Amino acid sequence: MKNKKGWEEMDMDCLVNIFQRLGLEDLTIGVPFVCKSWHQASLDPLCWRVLDLEPLDFMPWSKFTKRFMMHYSVHHFSFTGFMRLVAMRSHGSAIELRFPLLFGASMHDLFYASSECPGLKKVVMPNLLLEDEVHIPELVAKWKELELLEIQSKPASFLEMVAQISLNCENFVGLRMLGSIKKDDALAIVRLLPKVKYLCFDKSYLPKEQLLMLMDGCKELERFSVKDCIGFEADEEVMKKGLGIKFFECEGSKLFDDSGYDTDECDPLYVHVI
Known part of the structure; x- marks a missing residue:
């Protein structure tokens, strides 16, 4: 019966291929302390x-x-x-x-x-x-x-x-952010980020005017997530425009918060706790 190689004898490229799939905890306080070959492999830049x-x-x-x-x-x-x-x-x-x-x-x-x-x-x-x-x-x-x-x-x-x-x-191509999305913000995204394919403004304050502006102006948008937002409802117009986006998610969004409060000056910190 042929002797089998131990993990410490594996080819360095194989070890690097495995270790680059690990998280930082394993890479810093795990594998480097197993043996010298593992330590050497863990220092390869591909792992980081x-x-x-x-x-x-x-x-x-x-x-x-x-x-x-x-x-x-x-x-x-x-x-x-x-x-x-x-x-x-x-x-x-x-x-x-x-x-x-x-x-x-x-x-x-x-x-x-x-x-x-x-x-x-x-x-x-x-x-x-x-x-x-x-x-x-x-x-x-x-x-x-x-x-x-x-x-x-x-x-x-x-x-x-x-x-x-x-x-x-x-x-x-992609931005994820939470906050109060004003008209100037939407215009900047449309005019300055024409290649954007992914936007996520979940839990933000997003009036319908800005929402439609983004849907109309971002021609290459493939995924748009606006779940649990305040400022618009998923009415027929919104859903119709959403059909033109491969992944459009707006579940939980509503025009007003539970107190009926709705304003363009909505503080982002207010949105955080909704």
């Missing part, structure tokens, strides 16, 4: 093309944080330090970066990521302080390959952000 920070618990008392500190023999753990570690290991090859929405990454973290990961195609932004939102257009302009952007709430700099995407991100 998707930097998904969302599922990790970065609180000081979390199991993940404690294991990381133990494995790397460090006495202090920081989100910034961890993010820089995984960004550096990508060696500029990362194409997707997902920040945790609620943990509170800083604008410094975002600018560092834009420098270390210039080829990002998909970015999920964290919640930012109001004073930091002014920097979003400058930040987005650095990602020349950007195709998809998810942002938790519409920033005050939204119009300038769209302008910078138009000028710098020729492959941009």
Whole structure:
């Protein structure tokens, strides 16, 4: 009977092919500590093309944080330090970066990521302080390959952000955002993002006028999700126009909220709690 090879003796390319399917927890505190060959394979930049920070618990008392500190023999753990570690290991090859929405990454973290990961195609932004939102257009302009952007709430700099995407991100096709979608916002999307194929404004304030403007003006739109919105009803006109979009989702949307309140000045924070 021939001796079978152990996992540690697998071809390096095979190991890399397997490890690039793993999440960041496994890549940082799992496979590198199994054996030398696994550690070497885990450092291949191909394993770090998707930097998904969302599922990790970065609180000081979390199991993940404690294991990381133990494995790397460090006495202090920081989100910034961890993010820089995984960004550096990508060696500029990362194409997707997902920040945790609620943990509170800083604008410094975002600018560092834009420098270390210039080829990002998909970015999920964290919640930012109001004073930091002014920097979003400058930040987005650095990602020349950007195709998809998810942002938790519409920033005050939204119009300038769209302008910078138009000028710098020729492959941009998708936006996911929550907020109050005003006429100027819809016009900017129609005029400056003509190639957009995916829009998601679930749980936003979206009047019918802006909804129809987007449906008529975004000629290449393939998926449009406006579920649980306030500002329009799925009447015959809306549904008829929706037939021209491959995937149109508007379940749960209504003209007024439960108190009958409806205004163009609707605060996005108000929409959050509906």
